Structure formats: structure tokens, C-alpha cells
Amino acid sequence: MNRKELSEKIIAAKTQRRLKWRDIAAELKLAPACATASLLGQMALSAAQARRAAEILSLDEEAVALLQQVPYRGSLGETIPTDPLIYRFYEITQVFGSTIKALIEEEFGDGIMSAIDFELDVARVSDPKGDRVRVTLNGKFLPYRKY
Secondary structure (H helix, E strand, O other): OOHHHHHHHHHHHHHHOOOOHHHHHHHHOOOHHHHHHHHOOOOOOOHHHHHHHHHHHOOOHHHHHHHHOOOOOOOOOOOOOOOHHHHHHHHHHHHHHHHHHHHHHHHHOOEEEEEEEEEEEEEEEOOOOOOEEEEEEEEEEEEOOOO
16 A cells, blocks of 8 residues: 555545544644644654554554655645646645745745744634635745855
């Protein structure tokens, strides 16, 4: 079994048990984004977290071992994403990427926002015109080193 196959197995088990990512995350004592990324193959879990995930989702020892491996990150491939929700993030980057870059550099200087020392949160925001999605990307600023 590889990580992609394991992720498919995890999704099937989650669906069959009618679990939510947030419920699993609480059991693993992780933020929902971190637990979900781990179970979808983009981050590694500790041994204890992998065993707990296996208990929750009825996974075997091979899955426990795979969940602890450092993954090859990047699940989208090299082509433009076709899933409409994922494509919107691609579109946001295309339209607002240079704006985000300019605003970060104006505020912090020459550097990047870490995707390693990073937190992600997704929340529902009630609105009379229809609920909204709030996505918070919170990464440490890493200045480019001068040498």
C-alpha cells in the first residue's frame, strides 16, 4: 500500500463511520488542518497519533507505519487543478499572489511566509446573504539571509 491508497482507505473508513475531520483531529489532539493533512498523506503523525488513528479508522499495522513516514509533499501534481474548489485557490494565487507578496514585503521586508512553521484554520462565518468561508493562513516570517 502507498500513501495515496492509504488516504483513499482513510476517506472510505471516515465516510463509513460518519466521522468528521474535526472529530478525528480532537481524538488525535491535533488542529483539524494538521490532522486532515496527515491523514491525506501530506504530513507525518507520531507513533501514538498513528496508533490512535488506526483505532478510530480500523487500520492495520502497515497503515500505522505509513502514517509515521515523512511524506513526499504536494498532492496536486503539476497541472492546473480541475476540482472547482481547489482551482479557486489557484485562481486566488494567480489574481492576488503578487498583491499578497507586495503587502508581506512592505510589512516585513524581503522574505517569505513559512509553510513549515505554519497554521491553517477554516471556519464558517454566518452572513445574512449566505454563509462565508474564512481561511486563515498563519506562517512565521522568514527573512532572506544576507551573507
